[in-house]
Amino acid sequence: MNFDAPAGPNLIDRMQVVGKPYDRIDGPLKTTGTAPYAYERHDVAPNAAYGHVVGAAIAKGRIVRIDTAEAATAPGVIAIVTAANAGVLGKGDFIDAPALAGPVVTHYHQAVALVVADTFEQARAAGAMVQVDYARAAGRFDLASEKSSATLAPTSPPTMRGDFAGAFAAAPVKIDRIYTTPDQSHMMMEPHATIAEWAGDRLTVWTSVQTIDWGRRDLAKILGMPKDRVRISSPYIGGGFGGKATAMADVVLAALGARAAKRPVKVALARPMMVNGTVHRAATIQRLRIGVANDGRILAIGHETVSGNLPDGMVEPCTIQTPSLYAGENRMTETRLAVLDLPEASSMRAPGEAPGMMALEIAMDELAEALAMDPVELRVRNDAKVHPGDGKRPFSTRALVPALRTGAERFGWSARIPKPAQVRDGRWLVGMGVASAIRGARTRTSGARARLETSGRVVIETDMTDIGTGSYTIIAQTAAEMMGLPLDRIDVRLGESDYPVTVGSVGQRGATSATSGVYAACVKLREAVAQRLGLNAADVGFDGGRVVSGGRRIPLADAASGGPLVGEDEVEFGEELGKAYAQEAFGAHFVEVGVDRFTGEVRLRRMLAVCAAGRILNPKTARSQVIGAMTMGAGAALMEELAIDKRFGFFVNHDLASYEVPVHADMPHMDVVFLDETDATISPMKAKGVGELGLSGVAPAIANAVYNATGVRVRDYPMTLEKHLAKLPRIV
Amino acid sequence: MSGSNEMEISRRGLLVGSAATAALTTVSVADSQAAPLQPQPATMKVTMKVNGQRRSLDVDTRTTLLDALREHLKLTGSKKGCDHGQCGACTVMVGGTRINSCLSLAVMHEGDEITTIEGLGTPEKLHPMQAAFVKHDGYQCGYCTPGQICSAVAVLGEIKAGVPSHAMADVTARPQATNDEMRERMSGNICRCGAYSNILEAMTEVAGVDA
Numbered sequence: 039m040n041f042d043a044p045a046g047p048n049l050i051d052r053m054q055v056v057g058k059p060y061d062r063i064d065g066p067l068k069t070t071g072t073a074p075y076a077y078e079r080h081d082v083a084p085n086a087a088y089g090h091v092v093g094a095a096i097a098k099g100r101i102v103r104i105d106t107a108e109a110a111t112a113p114g115v116i117a118i119v120t121a122a123n124a125g126v127l128g129k130g131d132f133i134d135a136p137a138l139a140g141p142v143v144t145h146y147h148q149a150v151a152l153v154v155a156d157t158f159e160q161a162r163a164a165g166a167m168v169q170v171d172y173a174r175a176a177g178r179f180d181l182a183s184e185k186s187s188a189t190l191a192p193t194s195p196p197t198m199r200g201d202f203a204g205a206f207a208a209a210p211v212k213i214d215r216i217y218t219t220p221d222q223s224h225m226m227m228e229p230h231a232t233i234a235e236w237a238g239d240r241l242t243v244w245t246s247v248q249t250i251d252w253g254r255r256d257l258a259k260i261l262g263m264p265k266d267r268v269r270i271s272s273p274y275i276g277g278g279f280g281g282k283a284t285a286m287a288d289v290v291l292a293a294l295g296a297r298a299a300k301r302p303v304k305v306a307l308a309r310p311m312m313v314n315g316t317v318h319r320a321a322t323i324q325r326l327r328i329g330v331a332n333d334g335r336i337l338a339i340g341h342e343t344v345s346g347n348l349p350d351g352m353v354e355p356c357t358i359q360t361p362s363l364y365a366g367e368n369r370m371t372e373t374r375l376a377v378l379d380l381p382e383a384s385s386m387r388a389p390g391e392a393p394g395m396m397a398l399e400i401a402m403d404e405l406a407e408a409l410a411m412d413p414v415e416l417r418v419r420n421d422a423k424v425h426p427g428d429g430k431r432p433f434s435t436r437a438l439v440p441a442l443r444t445g446a447e448r449f450g451w452s453a454r455i456p457k458p459a460q461v462r463d464g465r466w467l468v469g470m471g472v473a474s475a476i477r478g479a480r481t482r483t484s485g486a487r488a489r490l491e492t493s494g495r496v497v498i499e500t501d502m503t504d505i506g507t508g509s510y511t512i513i514a515q516t517a518a519e520m521m522g523l524p525l526d527r528i529d530v531r532l533g534e535s536d537y538p539v540t541v542g543s544v545g546q547r548g549a550t551s552a553t554s555g556v557y558a559a560c561v562k563l564r565e566a567v568a569q570r571l572g573l574n575a576a577d578v579g580f581d582g583g584r585v586v587s588g589g590r591r592i593p594l595a596d597a598a599s600g601g602p603l604v605g606e607d608e609v610e611f612g613e614e615l616g617k618a619y620a621q622e623a624f625g626a627h628f629v630e631v632g633v634d635r636f637t638g639e640v641r642l643r644r645m646l647a648v649c650a651a652g653r654i655l656n657p658k659t660a661r662s663q664v665i666g667a668m669t670m671g672a673g674a675a676l677m678e679e680l681a682i683d684k685r686f687g688f689f690v691n692h693d694l695a696s697y698e699v700p701v702h703a704d705m706p707h708m709d710v711v712f713l714d715e716t717d718a719t720i721s722p723m724k725a726k727g728v729g730e731l732g733l734s735g736v737a738p739a740i741a742n743a744v745y746n747a748t749g750v751r752v753r754d755y756p757m758t759l760e761k762h763l764a765k766l767p768r769i770v
Numbered sequence: 771m772s773g774s775n776e777m778e779i780s781r782r783g784l785l786v787g788s789a790a791t792a793a794l795t796t797v798s799v800a801d802s803q804a805a806p807l808q809p810q811p812a813t814m815k816v817t818m819k820v821n822g823q824r825r826s827l828d829v830d831t832r833t834t835l836l837d838a839l840r841e842h843l844k845l846t847g848s849k850k851g852c853d854h855g856q857c858g859a860c861t862v863m864v865g866g867t868r869i870n871s872c873l874s875l876a877v878m879h880e881g882d883e884i885t886t887i888e889g890l891g892t893p894e895k896l897h898p899m900q901a902a903f904v905k906h907d908g909y910q911c912g913y914c915t916p917g918q919i920c921s922a923v924a925v926l927g928e929i930k931a932g933v934p935s936h937a938m939a940d941v942t943a944r945p946q947a948t949n950d951e952m953r954e955r956m957s958g959n960i961c962r963c964g965a966y967s968n969i970l971e972a973m974t975e976v977a978g979v980d981a
Contacts (some may be wrong), residue, residue, distance in 0.1 A: 065904035066893035068912030069919060070888070071847015078846035159832040160811065160842065165772045181931050227851045227859055227962050276849070276913025289824055309852040506911030614817040662907045662965060669964025694856040694960060703937075704958040705966040707949075 039558040040479075042612030044718040050557065050653075055518040055525060056666065059658035064274075064510045071106060076246045077231040081318035083302035086118055086233055088294040090153045090161035091148035091287070091542040092168045093311050097687030098177035098379045100141045100149060101170060106625065109153055111169040114160030117298035118168070119152040123740040124294050126605030128300050130256025132283060133317065134350045136359035137260070137290035137381040143172065144348070145381040147314035152291045152338035154299045176381030181321050181346045182430060188344045188374035193206025195284040197361050197427055200368035200606075202266040205338035209329025212338075213404050217326065217397035217753045219356075221680035221689065222319040223312075223697050224386050225544045228276020231306035234292035241296075242269040245289050245514030247453035248278040249542025254413050254535050260503030261293060272533035275543075278505040279513035279670075280385035282698060283544055284428070286316050301749030313381075313692035316681060320345040320354040320383035320477075322393050326401035334411050336366035341398060347750045359476045359734070361427025362622055364420040379687055384546070387670060388730035391477050392737075395672065396755055403745065412456065413472050413742070414446050425620035427732065434619040436721040438474060441626040445472070449628040458749035459767045466632035466645055467767065468643070469747025475625030475735035479652070479717070479726035480547045480616075484609030485538030486724070488563040492602060494595025497529045498559070502540040502552035504532055506666075507729060509543070509552060516553040516723070517654060520560035521594065521700070522580030538608060545726030546623075547653060554609040554721040567597040615719045623726040625649040627668070627739035632745045638759035640676055640744055646709045647736075652717035652726035664732035665708045671736020673700045786787035814877045820845065822888030829876045835869075836860045838876035839886060847887035851960070859960030861917035861924075870958075872942045887916035892921065899923050902972035910963035918959045922973050926956040929977075947977035952957045 050056050067073035074081070094101075106118045121140025129136070139148040151168050155161035190196060206212060234246040241263070247253035250270050253418040258265040275282065283649040288305045293302035307315055357371035360551050383548050386392070406413040421439050425431040446452070455461060461468040486500040502508045514528040521528075533539065538559075541551040567585060568575035569696035571592060581587040584596055597603060615621070630644040647664050656662045677698040680689040691697045710732075716724035737755065745751050750762040820843060825838045827842050830850050839845045839862070848871055851859030855873040862871045863885040869938050896904065897976075909915040925949060934941040937954035945951055953966075959968065962967035 059905050062907065064912070065909075066896060066900075068909055068915050069896065069900040069903045070891055071845075071849075071888055071916040072893060072895050073912055074827070074846065077847075077850070080844050080846070081981065093928065112808050133819070157811075157830060158837060159830045163811075163832075225962050227850070227857065227911065227960065229851070275911060277911040279962075306850070309856070363973075373830070473778070506909075508910075530811030607779075658907050662910055662963075662968060665967050666910055669966060670962075694852045699959075699960060699962060700964070700966070701960055702953040702966050702969070705953075708967045 039561065039607055039609045040612060041554065041609050041721060042614045045722045045724055048722055049520055050723055053608045054518060056655055057514045057653065060507060060511055060515060060525060060656055062503065062511045062659060063514050068299050074686060075228055075274050075276050076233060076244050076272065077126050077304055077306050079233050079244045079342050082237055083233045086163055086302040086304045087156060087294060087299050088158040088161040088167040089152045089303045089305035090429055091149045091291060091305065091307060092151040092153065092165045093315055094139050094143045094150050095170065096172045096174045097146040099143050099175040100173045101139060101143060102173050103171040104150065104168040106151065107128040109164040112160065112164035112167055112208045114156040115153060115164045116156065117154045119291065119296065119298050120150065120296045124263065124512030128259045130259050130284060131495035133382060134258055134348050137287035141770045144441050145314060149291055149312050152295045152305065154160065154295045154303055165364065168755045174311060174582045177381055177687045179682055179684045181376060183377060184346060184376040188376035191373045193207040194353055194355040194373035199427060199429065199708040202338050202370040203369045205368035206327055206329040209337045210332055210434060211408050212327065212329035213401060213408060215401055215404065215753060217324045217400060219322045219393040219396050219755045221321045221682065222674065223680055224279040224281030224696060225699055226279055226281055227728055229306050229309055229312055230282060230286050230288040232288045233304040234296040235304055240267045241293055241691040243289055243293060244271045246275045246282050247272050247285060248275065248505055249284060249544050250503065250505055250535050250624050251539045251540065252284040253289065257289055257293065260290055260297060260549045263347050266349055268659040270535040272503055274553065275503055275505045276541060279387045280316060280389065283385055286631060288638045290750055294658045304481055307385065310605060310693045311489040313680065313697065314690050319386035320347055321444050321728050322354050322356050324356055326397055328401055328405055330405060330409065334409055334416045334419050336364055338368040339366045339409030340370045344376055344381065346380065346526055347383045348476050349377050351382050354386060354393060355390035356397065358390035360398060362425060362596065362620060363474060364672060365422040373446050388733045391730065391734035392674065395734045395736045400741050400753060403487040403742040404447065413450060414442050417442055417474055418527060431503050431620045434621045435650065435715055436624060437577065437713050437715060438624040440713055441624055441648040441650055444713065445626040445628045445646055446762065448711060450644045451628065454746065458746050459641050463632065465635055467635050467747040468630065468632050469743045469745065471629050471741065471743030471746055473627050473739035473742060474734040475627055476683055477623050477734045478548055478733040479588045479621040480545055480722055481542035481721055482547055483608055483610045484540035485606060486553040486555040486559040487538050487606040488556065488559040490563060490567065490598045490603040492593065492598045494593065494598065494685050495529060496523060497531065498556055499531045499537040500540050500552060501535060501537045502548060502557060504544045505543045507543060508656055509547065509548065511659055512549060512655040513556050516556045516732040517560055520557060520564065522673055523583055523594065537604060542743065548729040549727050550725040551631035553655060558607035558609045559605050562607045563603060565663065566603045566605050567594065570597045570603060595714065609722065611699050616646045621720060623728065623731040627732050627735045628724055629739040629743040631743040631747055632742060633744060635769060636767060640757060640762035642672060642704065642706050644706055647727055647732055648713065650715045651715040651728045651731055652715055652720055653724045654712045656724050656725065657712060660712065660728050661710045664710045666735050667729060668708055669700050669705055671733050672704060672740060672753065675737035675740035675757055677758065679756050790860065792899055816877050816880050818879050819883045821886060827876065831875065831877050833876045834872050835874040835876050835879055836871040839871065845888050849913055849916060851914065854917065859914045859917040859920060861920040861925055861959060864919060866927065887920055899972065899976050900976045902970050906968045906972040908965050908969040908972040910965055914959060914961045918961060918969055921956055922957045922969065925952060926973065928955065928979050
């Protein structure tokens, strides 16, 4: 099925199953501990040996000598993999840093050896016996020092419109500010884990990968084998947030270990190995220059950003939202990449928008204050009718102003006192903050297979993954809607490379793309059912488990009485709609904080998100996506920061105690409002994603609330208490 | 202190670096003759009552309770998120008290009664806390979920039993299942997906108090 024109009325519009807040169909398995994650597959590999990763103790340099003699004779040891016996390894398309070091070391905790033994304890003990001598090389580990050598990132070319410099110079009110965001870690709860097994020249990995087809492609390239000899299975994934986008070090090492040991091998990265041993979100330094007229209209807006990475690594594209969000005739963005020798930076939830909005939306707050204008009003005044960056394309939908207005009303925004540090509640300084939210609404070709079993149940198979997003449930809802069945008559099987390829769980495009693939497959299955029953597909209805045609109501199962029926298709998204329309999801975040006037501690008191993201396929799971994103945004605002040892070039706080993430006690009750919307230009489902929209704008809303509480502007995330403590209002 | 450390490593790097080219050497297991035979790991027999069933194991004394459950008894509901007591995903109950099973060796539990997530309920017959998590969507990826549920059940038990907490203004008072009280007691269980708000609603329902 091609999707290159806006969807007309279709079966999903019935909304009998889609759009309802069903409980997750995988809930009973997940809550009883019976959903099997990668490392737990005793059923497929009961005789798996254990691989222990020995990580590099230097950030950059060479292995001079590696002595595995003692480890090799340790009890239970079966094999030791190093660069010397691993063979030539290629490179995947998504991650640049090699999984295995030798002789060159590219990052701290890069694997230098994998020790395989009969038991976990034996492998770990033997791993400690591997002796490695390194030659350290000097490295570049400080973004601020390398900033001046940064070059324009080819993947995020500069944008320009009008005369930014002239308009900025002439603007009556303006700000010119630098904001910084730190390196952040995904810290998904399930560590990277894989069981690998070879059968001749065919490899199967039970692993935890968000995008099965990328994992398969990259693993095949790294191992130098045809893609069709690699099978990947990831039915349950314990979180990813971009950190498991493709096959990471665990997958490569497990495959190498299994080949050397000649039996299945399981490898999990120890928690302290994950931060330096895999990927993270890069720190950024951003400059915002915004000039406005006295009535608040933006005359000139410039956004520049620099982040660091390996020479071929991705840039954190923090300017991505700036051409789309606010109006203004004169504008520019520049996105630069500095070369750093830290571990590789990669995608983390809402790459670009998450840190980009952290800067842009404080700048808007500063501007509102300079104008003595309400921050909601300033944003409303700069709403755009067409895409501000190109001045041409209309937005497919753009509910920024309704989101801001609805949020302000629901949150009680009118009670906010614009002058900061005016509200006290006992020992607490109280403040409110707002920020806009925006995240691109993209899609990518996705397929599915729908099979009507003789039992009358429908089985959906796609390589889409569920990383906590609710894919299982919304896919079942889509199939139930299409086939006129109750939800409990649908079985969903995900995360297998043998199934039709989808976009996977990346870039907030999974939900609408993958369910559209299911929609397409079900259209085919409906045709097959009609044909089998000798009916005209054009005037057949599917309702209540029956096929309805004229006056006849035939049980759906009858169509499969002679054997199962299969419908398989993919939805292929053309480029036309993206060229004709600016496609974005919009929202607004409102936050109330209390700041302890004695200690400077920030506590979240209330949080509200208003989201307009097309059709909401399941309000319960979509809401969870948003509150989860708000929680991650709270971490970004208040505590999350990878600390760099700039002498030795590694992230120091590489575990869950020292890299602080929000816990129960940090988070208040949260409210989420979805605005009623469908967007027919996105997909047959008319839905956009929410998982990243929910994050883009949370942290600056908190930062702005902290400012409103204290009167101390912090432009350097996270807003830890020492950054404002000495400047808090005096205690009298 | 950090200065001297840096110097030491630099000197070593310099010495090694000047020692000519890097020749990688490896020893394959079969060919290795160099090192003397090392002693076999110590093992010990331990018998525990797991989810009501008597289970006897002969385990490496280094095996954690978590790995005994996951790797030996194939009870993989208890999760390994960090393996050193920072995340709570491995929470189980020992004699009714919740612990991080990754911080405890299996051989320390001779005769103990262990309750894991598998002992609370099954997909067909959910424990009320499991059912409340499903109803309130108190999970996303599901990996921290068994630990959250074991903790949640234990927390309500602790409050009922009058065990005080840091969140109480008066630690001699009788604790109540308030939001603050439950959030404080649950804070050893990290959920990176951020289901906290929903977990609290699930717990509130089971506790039978108003949110």
